Amino acid sequence: MKRVLLLYRNAFGGLSKPAWMMSVVMLINRSGSMVTPFLSLYVTDMLGYNLREAGIILSIYGMGSVCGSFLGGWLTDKIGHFKVQFVSLTLGGSLYFLLLNLRQFEYLAAGVFILSLVNDCLRPANSASIAHYAKPENMTRAFSLNRMAINLGFSVGPAIGGMLAALSYQWLFIADGATCIAAGIFFFLYFRNQQGHRPAPQQQVTLAVKVATARSPYRDGYFLLFVLFCCSFAVMFFQLFTTMPLYWRGEYALPESQIGLLMALNGVIVFLLEMMLVYLIGERIKKQVLILVGLLILGVAFIVLNMMQHLSVLYLSMLLLSISEIFAMPYMATITVERSNIANRGAYMGLYTISYAAAHVIAPLLGTTIISTYSFATLWWVIGVMAVITAIGLYWVVQKIENERKESQLTVAAGGSMVAK
Numbered sequence: 001m002k003r004v005l006l007l008y009r010n011a012f013g014g015l016s017k018p019a020w021m022m023s024v025v026m027l028i029n030r031s032g033s034m035v036t037p038f039l040s041l042y043v044t045d046m047l048g049y050n051l052r053e054a055g056i057i058l059s060i061y062g063m064g065s066v067c068g069s070f071l072g073g074w075l076t077d078k079i080g081h082f083k084v085q086f087v088s089l090t091l092g093g094s095l096y097f098l099l100l101n102l103r104q105f106e107y108l109a110a111g112v113f114i115l116s117l118v119n120d121c122l123r124p125a126n127s128a129s130i131a132h133y134a135k136p137e138n139m140t141r142a143f144s145l146n147r148m149a150i151n152l153g154f155s156v157g158p159a160i161g162g163m164l165a166a167l168s169y170q171w172l173f174i175a176d177g178a179t180c181i182a183a184g185i186f187f188f189l190y191f192r193n194q195q196g197h198r199p200a201p202q203q204q205v206t207l208a209v210k211v212a213t214a215r216s217p218y219r220d221g222y223f224l225l226f227v228l229f230c231c232s233f234a235v236m237f238f239q240l241f242t243t244m245p246l247y248w249r250g251e252y253a254l255p256e257s258q259i260g261l262l263m264a265l266n267g268v269i270v271f272l273l274e275m276m277l278v279y280l281i282g283e284r285i286k287k288q289v290l291i292l293v294g295l296l297i298l299g300v301a302f303i304v305l306n307m308m309q310h311l312s313v314l315y316l317s318m319l320l321l322s323i324s325e326i327f328a329m330p331y332m333a334t335i336t337v338e339r340s341n342i343a344n345r346g347a348y349m350g351l352y353t354i355s356y357a358a359a360h361v362i363a364p365l366l367g368t369t370i371i372s373t374y375s376f377a378t379l380w381w382v383i384g385v386m387a388v389i390t391a392i393g394l395y396w397v398v399q400k401i402e403n404e405r406k407e408s409q410l411t412v413a414a415g416g417s418m419v420a421k
Contacts, residue, residue: 030153032179062360064116073350093180155267162260299387
């Protein structure tokens, strides 16, 4: 037990106080994540729309997420990550109270789009903020800490949300809006006067070279491929929030409370294991290998659902999904930060988050179309095949990106030596 506790202490050691406070902000925010996990059930069960209409609403949510990710990345480079995060949290929280009163399909679609747009401005700004406050040597662990807080919050949100939904769905919107606003207030009070990590003098030449050679992510061929494969990963993973609740309800007749607890298990597993695993293997195994393993585990997580129909299989699938997330997501974010610099980080993080936002559009349309045309079993087989193809693609493109990064570091080091002389 002492060795385990020591391992956790080492895994969390060395992270800056602002990095911890940023995680507290995300913990508060995600503890109210109740609307999105139950949105498909809310649209079908409470508002009476059919499966295809629910898929359209969820896809419109994804369209807003795409626009918000692009806008958030652009605004982060223009006005800074602090202002973008504060406005996104407080205004986004307020919009939940408006969405609560929308019933007509057109108004509901418009409300979902605007809510998603404002909320997802947060993502690139938040990622840029983590990179700003973290020490370079702790970058991956800082992202993992932030994700750990998100997942801890997500383990609380759906669990409470399931119980609240059993009483009334309106409480989901009220709780989600209140926690967003609370996170925004806490963020403003702590970070309004905070300074980020200051590079050491020997890093100034490196930064100067990077700023001078800053490029647009939209002209970065390898990164565009990387974003495409990340989107494919997210399309598969987001079935957890779109079609899986429908599967649990339709095939297993689970009530909202049990659906909420099952989804909360994902957050609990990631919270308990991610920081420790990143600390143990993050620097020992290449990023492309870890991401490859994560994608293959993701495919297995869906295929096992076709092996047998038993409640225990749902928990096994959720365990595998969570392990897949741990192996893949922290390193995808780190690759994006390392590919960018202080002059274009908002644009790179914006494009990276667009890959996930676009998946919010594709995932529900793909999932509900396959289900309504064929079956849930067909969807799980399709995802298994997609996982293998995406795993191979990500392994190849990440290897190329890592090779370029090492060559760039050698060139910058040589340039710095020349300047020093």
